[in-house]
Amino acid sequence: MPSPKRHAIYLEVAPRRTFAGSIDWPGWTRGGRTEADAFDALLACGPRYATVAGSGFAVPKDVFAFEVVERLRGGATTDFGAPGEIPEADSRPLTAPELERQVRLLKAAWRALESAAGAAAGAKLRTGPRGGGRDLPKTLGHVLDAEASYLAKLGARHDGANGDHVQLRSAVTEALAAIGAGREVASPNAVKKRWPPRYFVRRASWHVLDHAWEIEDRAS
Numbered sequence: 001m002p003s004p005k006r007h008a009i010y011l012e013v014a015p016r017r018t019f020a021g022s023i024d025w026p027g028w029t030r031g032g033r034t035e036a037d038a039f040d041a042l043l044a045c046g047p048r049y050a051t052v053a054g055s056g057f058a059v060p061k062d063v064f065a066f067e068v069v070e071r072l073r074g075g076a077t078t079d080f081g082a083p084g085e086i087p088e089a090d091s092r093p094l095t096a097p098e099l100e101r102q103v104r105l106l107k108a109a110w111r112a113l114e115s116a117a118g119a120a121a122g123a124k125l126r127t128g129p130r131g132g133g134r135d136l137p138k139t140l141g142h143v144l145d146a147e148a149s150y151l152a153k154l155g156a157r158h159d160g161a162n163g164d165h166v167q168l169r170s171a172v173t174e175a176l177a178a179i180g181a182g183r184e185v186a187s188p189n190a191v192k193k194r195w196p197p198r199y200f201v202r203r204a205s206w207h208v209l210d211h212a213w214e215i216e217d218r219a220s
Contacts, residue, residue, distance in 0.1 A: 007066050014076075023087065049209070110208060116213070120219035147168055154194060155194040
C-alpha cells in the first residue's frame with residue numbers, strides 16, 4: 001500500500017489511450033495518449049479537483065506522489081475516451097462511513113457542475129479543436145442521460161421525468177443507500193452484472209467533473 005503521502009493510482013491501458021485514476025478519490029481520473037500523458041493530466045488537474053474534494057485531499061506536487069497499485073487492460077470504451085474498466089479495489093465492501101464519504105464526493109461533483117453551468121449561463125461555449133460540439137443545455141442533458149444509464153448498471157431504475165436532475169439524483173442517492181445497507185433498491189432493474197457502488201460513484205463523478213471542467217474551459 002502507498003505511504004500516507006502518496007496517492008494509490010490505477011491505470012487503464014488501451015492501444016490508443018490510457019487513463020490514470022485515484023483509487024481513493026472518485027472523480028480524480030484523467031486520460032492521455034500514453035501513460036505519461038495520463039499522469040501529467042492527473043497531476044495538472046489536482047488543484048482543480050481539490051476545490052471539489054475539500055481539505056482532506058492532498059494536492060500532489062509531482063508524479064512521484066503517485067503509486068500504481070493496479071493495472072487494467074482497457075478496451076474500446078477506453079480508446080473512445082472514457083474509463084470503462086472496474087478496478088479490483090472497487091469490489092471492497094463499503095462501511096457506512098465510507099459510503100457517506102463516497103456520496104459526499106459525488107454530491108460535490110454535482111455542485112461543481114451546477115456552478116459551472118450557472119457561471120456559463122447565457123454564454124456561447126467555444127467550439128472547434130479546443131472546444132466541443134454541444135451547447136450548454138445539450139451538455140447538461142448528456143450528463144443526465146449518462147447518469148440514468150449508470151443507475152441502470154447499478155441495478156436500479158429511474159422512473160421520474162426526463163431531464164429532471166433532482167429526481168434522478170435523488171434516485172441515485174437512495175439506491176446507493178439501499179445497497180450500502182444490504183437492501184434491494186426501490187425500483188430494481190434487471191442487469192446481468194451490477195456495478196459495485198464504488199465504481200458507480202467513480203464513473204459518475206468522473207463524467208460529471210469532466211463536463212463541468214469542459215464547460216468552464218469552453219466558456220472562458
